[in-house]
Amino acid sequence: MGSLSVRGLTARYGKTVALHGLDLELADGEFFVILGPSGAGKTTTLKSVAGLVDGAGGEVHIAGRDMTGVEPYDRGVAMAFESYALYPQKTVEQNLASPLRSGRNGTWTSAQQSERIRQVTTTLGIDHLLGRYPRELSNGQRQRTALGRVLVRPAEVYLLDEPLSHLDAKLRAAMRAELKQLGELSGTTTLYVTHDYQEALALGDRIGVLREGRLVQVGTPAQVWGEPVDTFVARSLGQPEMNLLDAPVDPGGVARVAGVAVVVPADAGGAVRVGIRPRDLEAVDGPAPEGRLVLRGRVTLAERLGRSVELSVDAAGHPVIAVTADHRVREGDEVTLSVDWGRVHVFGPGEPGPRLGSAREPLMTGRAR
Ligand SMILES: Nc1ncnc2c1ncn2[C@@H]1O[C@H](COP(=O)(O)OP(=O)(O)O)[C@@H](O)[C@H]1O
Numbered sequence: 254m255g256s257l258s259v260r261g262l263t264a265r266y267g268k269t270v271a272l273h274g275l276d277l278e279l280a281d282g283e284f285f286v287i288l289g290p291s292g293a294g295k296t297t298t299l300k301s302v303a304g305l306v307d308g309a310g311g312e313v314h315i316a317g318r319d320m321t322g323v324e325p326y327d328r329g330v331a332m333a334f335e336s337y338a339l340y341p342q343k344t345v346e347q348n349l350a351s352p353l354r355s356g357r358n359g360t361w362t363s364a365q366q367s368e369r370i371r372q373v374t375t376t377l378g379i380d381h382l383l384g385r386y387p388r389e390l391s392n393g394q395r396q397r398t399a400l401g402r403v404l405v406r407p408a409e410v411y412l413l414d415e416p417l418s419h420l421d422a423k424l425r426a427a428m429r430a431e432l433k434q435l436g437e438l439s440g441t442t443t444l445y446v447t448h449d450y451q452e453a454l455a456l457g458d459r460i461g462v463l464r465e466g467r468l469v470q471v472g473t474p475a476q477v478w479g480e481p482v483d484t485f486v487a488r489s490l491g492q493p494e495m496n497l498l499d500a501p502v503d504p505g506g507v508a509r510v511a512g513v514a515v516v517v518p519a520d521a522g523g524a525v526r527v528g529i530r531p532r533d534l535e536a537v538d539g540p541a542p543e544g545r546l547v548l549r550g551r552v553t554l555a556e557r558l559g560r561s562v563e564l565s566v567d568a569a570g571h572p573v574i575a576v577t578a579d580h581r582v583r584e585g586d587e588v589t590l591s592v593d594w595g596r597v598h599v600f601g602p603g604e605p606g607p608r609l610g611s612a613r614e615p616l617m618t619g620r621a622r
């Protein structure tokens with residue numbers, strides 16, 4: 254086990270700059286997730302830490318050791334690649350044994366190898382499959398075996414590249430729940446990259462959001478979810494994505510969003526975007542609740558999603574998505590949607606627009622009580 258420190262990490266492929274000076278500090282035993290869309294530089298980050306990118310710049314320290322000039326196999330990292338290839342002609346046990354036989358991960362007697370393989374396959378729940386060949390495994394079992402090939406190697410730092418991406422949604426959710434409980438992962442410094450925000454929120458002690466080779470926000474799941482630094486981060490977390498409503502701001506600092514007055518932070522210019530997560534909106538019957546922001550509109554589409562309903566609403570010309578538990582709402586209905594003021598985000602213009610803060614209720618609403 255060891256800490257991981259990355260300073261000013263750069264990488265390029267020809268003219269493409271993949272990483273623009275990344276800084277990262279992982280504490281010993283921390284599980285850190287990098288979240289970013291395809292092409293953001295996630296794989297390149299892991300490969301650079303592992304020493305697999307030619308001409309990568311910056312500094313990497315693992316367990317306090319400077320990695321400059323250190324060969325990949327000497328860095329104390331175990332990396333899982335996106336492809337997760339298994340040897341088709343080898344059994345599960347032989348697949349797991351091969352990293353231990355290479356000699357690059359220490360010298361293991363066959364008794365030690367068996368013990369280590371038993372330990373890892375037990376935590377992964379594949380200890381009954383040791384004699385099977387990859388073609389005799391389900392997708393989920395194959396993925397676990399591939400992960401086993403990584404975890405079987407004792408390492409200071411595990412580098413995991415989208416290990417659940419090849420699984421169907423149900424298995425992914427199950428593995429997500431299990432992954433952090435794995436003895437090998439809990440307690441070993443892990444840098445895990447994914448494009449799946451649910452994985453990031455569920456697994457990360459901290460999350461770093463990567464955009465075009467730059468970390469734009471680093472924080473706990475609660476921080477990046479609750480206070481996204483810009484509209485890119487806001488949109489990266491949550492499905493459906495956060496609603497962003499354009500709103501002009503009057504000279505008194507009051508924005509109008511779908512006909513509703515909203516007090517925005519003092520440094521807002523002439524226009525803002527008001528951000529509301531679809532699941533923070535509630536469909537309400539009867540009079541609009543006080544102390545909440547209220548939007549009114551007509552339902553243009555109502556789609557059932559199991560226990561909840563996704564509503565597309567036209568709120569005074571603004572398209573708004575709301576996910577509610579109310580199953581009675583039908584297409585064509587007029588609905589009243591309300592949201593806690595504390596969950597109304599305000600962003601500046603531009604792409605991405607910077608977070609300015611939360612919105613507030615105007616003090617003088619003029620509403621009869
Ligand atoms: N071997 C390569 N040659 C050229 N460009 C590459 C290569 N690998 C990655 N890139 C480019 O570098 C950027 C980052 O890629 P990558 O790290 O694979 O992103 P991610 O893993 O987040 O999808 C992308 O623009 C990608 O096209």
Ligand SMILES: [Mg+2]
Binds near residue numbers: 295296297335414
């Ligand atoms: Mg990748």
